[in-house]
Amino acid sequence: MATLAPKLSFKEQMHQARERAILQTACDLLGAKSFDAMTMDDVAGGVGIAKASLYKHFGSKEELCCAAMVEVLHLVNDFITTLEPTLPPVTKLRAVVRWSLERQMAGEIPLLPSHNSSLRAVLMSNQDYAGSVERLSDTLGAWIVQAQAEGVLDPELPPLVVLYTLYARACDTVAGLLLESGLYQREDIIELVLRTCFDGLRSR
DSSP, X not given: OOOOOOOOOHHHHHHHHHHHHHHHHHHHHHHHSOTTTOOHHHHHHHHTSOHHXXXXXXXXXXXXXXXXXXXXXXXXXHHHHTSOTTSOHHHHHHHXXXXXXXXXXXXXXXXXXXXXXXXXXXXXXXXXXXXXXXXXXXXXXXXXHHHHHTTSSOTTSOHHHHHHHHHHGGGOSHHHHHHHHTSSOHHHHHHHHHHHHHHOSXXX
16 A cells, blocks of 8 residues: 655745745746856846745755756656657757757746856766766767658767757757747747758758
8 A cells, every 4th residue: 555645744845835936037037147247146036035935945056056957957858758768869859959949938937157257167076967967868869860760860979979969959048049039939949049050951
């Protein structure tokens, strides 16, 4: 007989709900501005709580933003599990890039930290972050190798180059600039970026 999980107290439920709100606000702010530009005051104001209450959940901006980055990785890994396993590898790769573009234009994906950002060191030492990145990279890498074997992706390109190119789409400014231009609808932008990403710029 399955053991039921202990029921959380109202106080614990409120604590978790507030923590989810903090993480969502941090993700939104990191999607709109860089880590260095975001402040804990921004987050507290976005959630509607005192900064002292914010520090009860996360002891520093680095700790909070690390948790936000981990949350995004969990979301993309969860999305991958919804894809039909029998789909062609390149179709699954396109689906992941489409997902990231949709989240990016909605301001829900944090911009990646610069190499000299203090956040980067925190991320690299976080086991949950490192494990999630490794799981995502292994999955995408396997699809890339399969797509290359099928001749759908250029087999002469090192798989790592393809992987990093796909990762770059999640923090590319092209989609945002096209959206700001007002010349294209969101779906058109996604299709255009997918086309340039997977088909290149050369005339067919």
